């Protein structure tokens with residue numbers, strides 16, 4: 001079945017809510033992490049925030065350009081005080097985000113929105129780098 005513009009806008013708003021969730025999550029993880037590697041982890045989580053904010057900016061601009069209304073609510077945010085669990089939560093969120101953008105690429109393609117499709121592919125590149133970084137950090141976790 002062909003994608004409609006309403007379906008695409010609904011999807012982009014879900015993506016925007018997930019980017020807001022990512023910004024809040026990384027901000028809070030940076031504050032909540034503890035232990036001997038606290039400063040390093042704090043800097044790492046903080047370093048993710050500009051990318052996610054840029055994604056939110058792109059999505060909000062695009063939703064408005066396509067005639068939609070941008071969402072104001074983040075997806076639910078899960079926090080923890082366990083450093084490893086933070087990385088696991090972040091890894092799962094990045095993986096889920098990649099799947100959503102892959103679906104959005106198909107919808108944009110269905111609607112003949114080539115520029116949107118290409119930009120969404122760029123977002124997949126960013127989120128894949130984030131996901132791989134989480135994997136590298138989880139790989140040799142001690143303690």
Ligand SMILES: [Fe+2]
Nearest residue numbers: 019051052055
């Ligand atoms: Fe993002």
Ligand SMILES: [Fe+2]
Nearest residue numbers: 094126127130
């Ligand atoms: Fe990300």
